Structures are given as structure tokens and as C-alpha cells.
Amino acid sequence: MNPSHLTTHPLNNTTLRERRNWYIHMCYVRQDYAECLKVVEEELQACNGLCEYPIYVKALIMRHQGKIKESLKFFQAATCLSPHNVLNLKQVARCLFLLGKWLAAVDVYEECQKIGFEDWEIWHNKGLCFMYLKDYDNAIDCFERANDVQRHDATYMQLGKVYQLLEDFKMALRVYKEAIDFSPQNSEILTTLGLMYLSMGENQKAFDHLGNSLAHDPLDAKTIVAAASIIQDNQDMDVALMKYRVAAVKTPNSAQLWNNIGMCFFGKSPQPKYVAAVACLKKALYLDPFEWIISYNLGLVHLKKEQFASAFHFFSSSINLKPDFAATYMYLAITLARLDDFDNSCSAYKKSIDLDPKDSTTRLNYAITLYNNDETEMAQEQFKLFEELFRGGEDDEDVDEEMELQKNMLKQALAAALED
Template sequence: VCLYTLSVLSQSSHLIIFFLPAPDLPIVERRNWLIHQHYIHKDYDTCKAIIKEQLQETNGMCEYAIYVQALILRLEGKIQQSLELFQSCAILNPSSTDNLKQVARSLFLLGKHKAAIEFYHEAARLNEKDWEISHNLGLCYFFIKDFKNAEEHLNIALQINKHDKTFMMLGKVHLLAGDTDKAIEVYKRAVEFFPENTELLTTLGLLFLQLGKYQKAFEHLGNALTFDPNNYKAILAAGSMMQTHGDFDVAMNKYRVAACSVPESPPLWNNIGMCFFGKKKYVAAISCLKRAHYLSPFDWKVLYNLGLVHLTMQQYASAFHFLSAAINLNPRMGELYMLLAVALTNLEDVENATRAYEQAVTMDEANPLVNLNFAIFLYNHGEKKGALDQYQEMERKVNLLRDSSSNLEFDSELMDMAQKMGAALQVTESLVWTKPGKDSKSKPNSATATKTPGAPLGTNQALGQAMSSAASYNKNIQLPAGTNCQHSPPLAIKPKPNFSL
């Protein structure tokens, strides 16, 4: 390429034009423009050939050629080789923040977060007002679980530039630090700057859903669907909320739309299965849950739901199989052991059912149904003293639930069963229930059945897929009271839904 300097002189009425050749560029930089041209057009093969010629002519001293070659290697997945080339660039030009940032980026991609932090700090000393450096520093601290420093650098990045990615990461930092209120405030600010960002709207809706603020949750999820009607994350979240409130047909309509976008989504098929379960179409529920299990064989919530459906259909061996698998994946959940005890009771394995109940009451500190079920089980097997102890523990948990929530309501069947159990144990004068039993003198044997759940665990697990970092599920469970007979209505407590993000 030849560059020219144009000189125009005026002499009388004539114009005299001189074309003066510009000085040649140094050989080191001669092909930089051509390398750049092929790189931005993604013609990487030609670009690498030109880079090779350039490096041969300059004895490997052309910084830009090495820099672009490193970028191409990174795009090809050769992170270690790209790191070595970026380090060469940093040696050739140690005052370049771009070179240091690229070295740090390669270290980050290799999982060497602490080493990346050192290079980002070095780059920050050269340029303190670089949003990318502050954001990536926050990201590195996030991955080494230093949430305090992560929050500090992400806030600095937001002061430099209000970027949606920084808002999202700062919200995640607060969530993992256990501060949901701060996370909500961050996402509220983010929505003010980016009102059409569906990911921010969906995340904020999920947080409100976790707090039981359904109106605000539905508002933000609705806004997300307004800007993107095919946003399957928002569709799954909204459908899950409808499903929680028993609107199975409306939820199914939502899921049909989501199925077009993510036909192989395990949470989607799990939720569809539990919609069929709520509509008492158990064969269809099992079919959908089996598909969810095929797509995600290590999701304990799908296994839990399969156990519930098989318990409902009185297929206790199958229920035992799926509940045992769920316990292997999540051994710290008391309700799983209680359901396993239900299956074992109906399989007439009293010894192992007792062990399962003991494990359940040891792990669960809030659900009174666990203790009520255990009390019924012990009473039916002649252990009245143990049954009384469990009944009193159930009353203690009920009082704690009432103290924590003034709007708490208890299922009528649960209260009836507790009344009958209290009458059998001769403790009716100390009952905590406000609703009297229909037959306070009857024995609980006539109602001691395998109770089926009203709202299964995992109904809302699709919200984890809506979030990029974690699973969530509905703890508003109506758990079964496991005993000996074959038919009786479900027992349930109805606290506010609680979602973990």
C-alpha cells in the first residue's frame, strides 16, 4: 500500500498539484492492517498465514501479529497456547493494559482465578477507570468465594459503567452471601436502567416468588413475557406459580409454549407430570416424570415425585425404589425418609420403617406431619409412650409455625387426624388445634392410611433453570401421613411457598 501526501499550491490562475510519497512504514507493522482485515472477517486461515509471514520477517517481534494469533488460538479452544502468546505480548509491551487483560482472561479460562486476579490488579494500576477490569476482578473473587471483594469491585465497575452483566453478577453475589434483600435492590436498580432485559425481569420475579409476593412476581414475569413471549424461563416460572395455586390447565397451556423452545427440558417434563398428578391422571404423570428422569437421571426432585405418584397408586415397591434413589442423592432431607417409611410400612417392613421415621424426625425440625405420622405408626404398633412423645413434639412445631405466621392455615383433614390421635392418647384437653374433630372418641385406626400428598415437592423446580446459577424447589409440600390402611384423605399443612434460588 502506498500512501501519498497531496499538496496544492496556487500560482496565478493555475493550480499546481504535487504528489509526494509518504515514508514507508516500519517492516514490523507493515501487514497489521491486512491481519486485522482478515481477522474481523473471520477468515482465520488466511489470517494465520499472513501472521506467519509477518513473524518470519520480524523474527517474532511483531506484537500485533502475536496478539491476533493468540486471539485465534483462544477461539479454537487452545487456551494454554494463547496464554503463552499473550505473555509474549506483555513482555514486548509491558505498559499495555490490553496485553495484561488478555493474560488474565486466559488464566481465568484455565480456572487459575488467583493468578488472574494478580494480572487484573496490575492492569488496574495502569488504568483505574476500566469497567472490564473491575467487572472481571469481581468475577474472579466470586469464583474463589471472596464475596466481600467481589461486591467491592462490582460496585466500582457500576460506578464506571452501568452494565447489565455487572448487575446480574452483583445480584448473584448477594444471593450466595445469603442477603436476598440486597439482591432484590440490585435487580430493581438494574431494571430501572434496563427495563427490557428479560433475564433481569425474570430473576427479579423469581426472588419475589421466593418471598411469597405473588403480585410483584407475576408483574415482573409478565413484563418479561411482554418483551419476549417465547422466553421459556419466564414461561416456566409463571407456569410453576400457577401450578402451585392449583391452576393446572392454565399452567399446562404455558408449558405447551415452553415445549416449543426447550422440548428436552427435565424441569418442564417434571412440571407437566405434576400437573397431570394434580388432575389425578396418574399414568400420564408417571409417563412425563419418566421422561424427565431419562433426561436428568440424577435430579432427586424428579425421583421424589415419582415416589409420590407410585405411593398414590399404592405401588409401594416402585415407590420404595424411587425414594431410595432420591435419598442417595439428597440424604439430608427429612421428608424423604418419612415417605420411605410410608412405603416400608405398607410393605410390612416394620423394623426398617421405624428406622426411617427415626431418621426423619432427627433431620426435620419444622414439619409437624413427620411427627404426627410417626406417632400414628407407633400407636398402631402398641408403643403408646413413644406415640405420645411424637405427638407432643408435633404440637411444639405447630405452635412455632403459628408464632412465625399469623396467616397460617392448617388442612382440615390434618386437624381431624390430630384430634383423633389426641383422643386416642387421651390428651385432647391440651390440643393446639382451633378446629374440633368430628369424632373425638374414635380410634385413629380407621383413618390410619397411606396419605397421598396434595402438592408434591419439585412443582417449581423449573425456576432453577430460569436462573443461570442454581436450582430451586417449592417447600410448600403437603406430605403424606403414613400408616396401615389403604384409603384415606390427604393430610397437609399450608405454609407460604418458599423457594431457594
Template sequence: MDDGTSTSGGVGKLTSMLRRDYKECLRLIETQLKSCDGMCEYPLYVKGLILRGQGKVQEALELFQAATLLNPSNHANLKQVGKCLFLLGKHSASIDVLDEAMLCARREDWEIQHNKGLCFMFLKEYEKALEAFQTANSIQRHDSTFVEMGKIYTATGDLKRAIEVYLEALEFSPDNPELLTTVGLLYLRDGENFKAFEYLGNSLTRDPRNPKTILAAGSVIQDHSDMDVALVKYRVAAVKTPNSAQLWNNIGMCFFGKARHVAAIACLKRSLYLDPFQWITAHNLGLVFMHTTQYASAFHYLSTSINLKPSFAASYMYLAIVLSRLEDAESAVAAYEKALQLDPDDPVCHLNFASTLHNIGERERARAQFQSYTILCSRMTSDERRALMETCAELHTQVSKMLQVN
């Protein structure tokens, strides 16, 4: 055997593999191994591939190691040993074997460098991982390598660089719907909704029933308050992924946007049943219950959301509003203070805090919070102020009158 090519008896095994008749293939392999007392390299190699495909990674590793003992200079065997070690979570050992395979290879091998990059990535040695992936791409460009590089930049918070990597990948594979969707999602995270929708739309043109793309496109539409169109999109996605917690969360918030609170609660509870640790769903349920004046239930779900994600300031603000409705002023004030500690530049939180402070008789503190709100509003653009007034004009007027300020 040389780099995976067969000699005597190999044609039958190869034909069985191509037909995916692995049972017959394994029978032929066993016959071959018996005839040569287990000293034939290629049957060991093929059997290892089959067993690994069936999830028997440890058994596959032993077969590839046996093939390596028979032919230590064949880098194909070493490459498979390295891949098995990676799948078993032995990333450092995998790198050592892959380095050995690289020394045995007659020419540069993309797969070796790509697999080394994966190992370094799991070890969180991102610089070395990027170096390996870049070397792999210099040998032969693959979508999968670009995707892994993009994952590293995304994990380290460098969304701009991640987008650049995926755009470079699209030059190589312009019709890849997964790449188009990923770019769209990154633009969405970066706040560029127009570009996000452009790439998500291109992805849907190529794969109109991709649930991941539909979910992302629906969320953009939903953010623009077109709930009915978003629901049409989600209906298509629900056929493919009926057990997606994120999908039911979005559907629930569409119904909330349409003021159909019972339907919203039902969908959000289904989402939470599918993924009990999804903090955003617990937050949204708290929000819906708050709007339906079910303050005890709102308190329960907002507290759950905070336990799951204690760094999200808005959950503390809504919890403070609920606590003030439950007449627990001391806890409400503490929740507002925590919200402002996490996000001191949120004008809505300052405005709500001012209202609560006035209601409990702390007029001077209320004035200070309203002044902070006014200062933050003055720094906004006209469009930002208009958007803010659309959501809290009534509260603004109410607090202004209470505090007798303009």
C-alpha cells in the first residue's frame, strides 16, 4: 500500500465500500487478514476507516497503529492515527503524530495542517491554530479551513476579521449557502442589518429551506417589526426543525409584538422546555408576564434569566420594575443600581429608576436620575431620540410632570 492504494484483493473491498455495503467489506477484509496472518497493511487501513465511521474510534486507532507498525514511513497511516487521537480528545498527542506524518509525506499535505489547526484550536492556542490553517490554505484552499479560521476570530471577539475571512472564502465558493449565512449572522451581530439581510437573502436564493438561514432572516424582519412576514418564514423553518428552542423563542416574541400574549407565553414555554438553560427565553417570558401584570411569574422568570446570565443589564431593570409593582422598594432600588452598574449609559433605566424613586418619596435622587437621563438623551442623534420617544414617551411625560421639570 502507498497512500491508500490497494493491490491484491483491494478491488472487492473498494467496490463494497463504494456501495456502502460495509458488512460485506468487513467480511472480505477478515478473509484477507486471515490469509496473511494479519500482516497486510491495506485491509487494516480500510477496516480502521470503516470502524471509525461507525463511531468505534478506539478500535480504529488500534488498527491504524498496527498498519503504521507494518509500514512506518507511510504518512497516510500516521495521518489517520492523528485524526483518531484528535477525536478521542488527545490533542497534544495528535499534534505529535501529525508532525511525524508531515516529515514522512512526500509533499505538503493540506489535511495534516488543517487537523493540526483543529488540535491547537481545541487547546485554545489560537495563534498556532491560525498559523496552521493559513499554511493549509496556502497548500490548498478549502471552505472548512476558512470556516475554522472564522470561528477563531469570532471566539476572540474580532468580528471584522472573521467577516474578512468568510468573504475571502466566498471568493473561492461564492454559491456556498452556509458561508453566506455565516457572513449574514456576523453582520447581524455587528449591527449591520442591511448587509446581514443581503447575505441571508443570497443564501436563501441558493437554499430556500435552510432552517438556520430562515431563522436569521426572520429575526432581521422581526427586528423591523414586520411580525406577519417573520411568522411566515418561521413556519417554513418549523417544518425542518420543530424542536428548535431558538425558533420557538422567536415565534413567541412575534406573537408578543402582535399583542397575542397567550400565544406568546405558550411558544416561549415550549422553547424553555426544549432548552431550559436558554437565558434569553426566560428573560422574554418575564417580559411578557410583566406586560400582562402577572408580576409573581415575571419575577420568577427574570430571576432565572439573571441566574443564567448575570451580566445582562436589561434583566435587572425589568426585575426592578416588577419588584416595584410588588411593593418591594428596597430590592427594586438594588436591582436598578445593579443594572446601571452594568450599563450606566442606558437612558431607559435612568428614567424608570427616577419614576420608582419618586414613588417611594426620594425626590432628590429621582431628580438626579432624570438629569442623567436628560444628559444621555442630549448626546443621541435625532433618529436615536425619536426611537427612544416611541418606546417611552408616556413615561417621560409622566416623570417630567411628577418632578416638575421640562
């Protein structure tokens, strides 16, 4: 039925104005924007622009097309026509928010709250504005009020994000857990929670949640990479590679992904594939040259392959990008020692120890380097420090066999040297 052919009866003005609202609404809901705009224009002409709903819909369509400024103008026009309609005000505020004018948006939202009833959306959006304004306390307050009115996944996510921005991981974790209780099938929340656990070092819990998330959304690249990295940590390289293959289809240009794939090849236990590892890591570096850990990994691979000059280069670029990671300095020191630059090697060890005085591996390596360069006494000193640290940390289940071996060898060598 074409409504333009409807016979019109003489009606009073209000009904005339609203008589085609149903059709506009239908077109809008069907996403038939062209037809919708056409009808809106006709209606606007007929009423000299004094009809609220067509303006409102036109503004919505404008916003869908990304023309936020124009859309704001129309919403404001609609507000002028009916200043007490909360819907209009909410949309005005939303436009302001989308344009990045957060303070103005907050004002309008407060206006809304004066008129209307309790609405979670207003609280939620206000919270978002505060978040962008970096007024985190107010943001948290708003999000909590929003949740009091009505609970929503989106609010939980944002609340958790605020806590993460504040680096209050405990609270963030609590929020996410609450969110999971509320909607246990939201894969996004599951993934976020998994990543939280992962960054806190609780791999098993992280893996459980990531696995859960994958059950709901098996193709999410972020989740796959996170889950596979846990598998990789457990030395099951082939399974991890299988997972990465799925993710690679979705995000072929992700530096993190290629970095992990490279390290999978490097970590394959009986026969590491160094060439493949280097190729993957280089690709990762090509895609994201600012990622220090890729350079660090490349350095490790080259060090293992005894290509010390290249290893030095990668460690030094990694340090340039992230100057406060202790392990890089230690490996740089080892590389320098192998390149016969004893003095610089020592200063690198010292720098590493400065950054992380509790790391036993650095002390052991330092002692070995010192011993190799005939500084037996200093080596003895470092070795003692190492043994103290090592004993302290012996409860950890992951004591490396190779470390044990090196320790014993050095112990004997030092003992022999001191007897002389």
C-alpha cells in the first residue's frame, strides 16, 4: 500500500502532523533510508518544519551516515519543538559525546535527569563522558548508578576498563567476575577476564575463561592468540601453532601473532626451527617496528644461533625502545661477553642488576663472565649472591636443568681456582 495515496479527511492540525509517523517509523526500522528521507522531507514541507518525529528520524539517519554535526542540528531542532522530551535531549547529548564535547554532553545529561525518570542509559553515557574527561571517580560512580538501575554488559565492561585505567586490578577483576555471573555467555567479557588473569600470571584460570569464550565464539582472533600463548607457555608448540593458523586467517597482519608463531618455531623442543623462527619474527618486526619484545626475541634467537653481532643489534634496538627491562640488559651483557667486550659487558650486567636486583640468573651469568675473564674473586662474590637468591627462589617449581648444570660447573671451577 502506498500511503501517499491515502485519502485524507479534514483533520485537526496535530493529527495531520503525525499522520505519517507510522510509515516513517516503518521505513526507518526496515533501514530503507532513501524512502524514509523522502517521506520526511515531504512531511517537513507540509508542516513548515514543525513536526518533531520526522526531524528526529532524519537526525538519526544522518548520524548513521556519519554526519554527526548535521544530526546534532536536527536533534536540537527537535528539542526546540518539544523541550521536555527526554529522548530528544538524550540524542543531543549523545551527538555531543560523539563529537568529543564531553563536558557539554554531561550538562545535557544532567538536564535529562532533571526531567526524566531513572534511566541506565543516561548514567552509562554520563559515565563514558567522565571516562573520556579522565574524571575516573565520577565515572565509576555513574557506572555503578547505571548498574543499580539496570544491569548491562556494556556498563560492566566500561567499569572494568576504568578500574584497569586506574590500575586497580583487584576491583577490575571483581567487576568482570560480577559481569560473568550476570551474563555467563558473553564471549567478550570472558576473553577480557581471561586476559586479566593472564596478565596476573594465573594461567590456569585464564585458560579456563579463554576456553569458555572460544566455546561461544570460536573464531575470535584475540581470544585464540591469548589461549594459544598459554598453550605455548606449556611447551605444547604444535597445538599452539594449529591455533595460530586459525587466527592468521582472520588477522594476517598482526605483529603479535607472527611474534608468537616465531617463538613457537624457536621453542619446538627436539628440533627448533631457527630459520622459520627468524623469518616469522622479521615479518612481525616489519609489521610493527616499535614492539620491543619482537627485537628482544630476535636477539634471543640469534644469540642461540651464536650470531652475536646480529644478536647485539637486536638487543640494543630493544633497549632503545624499552630501556627498563632487566632481562634485555642481561642478554646484551652475555652477547657482549661473547664478542670479547668485557668492560661493556660488566656495565650491562650492572645495569640489569640495578633494574632487578632479585634476579638470580643475572648473577649467575655475571659470575660466569667474570670467571671466564679471570676475575675469580668478583666471580666468587657474585656467585654467593646468586646462591642466596637461588635458595630463596628454590620453591618455584621451574628450576631449569641447564641452570643447575651451569651452577654446579661454576661451583667446581671456582673451588678449583681458589685452591690454586
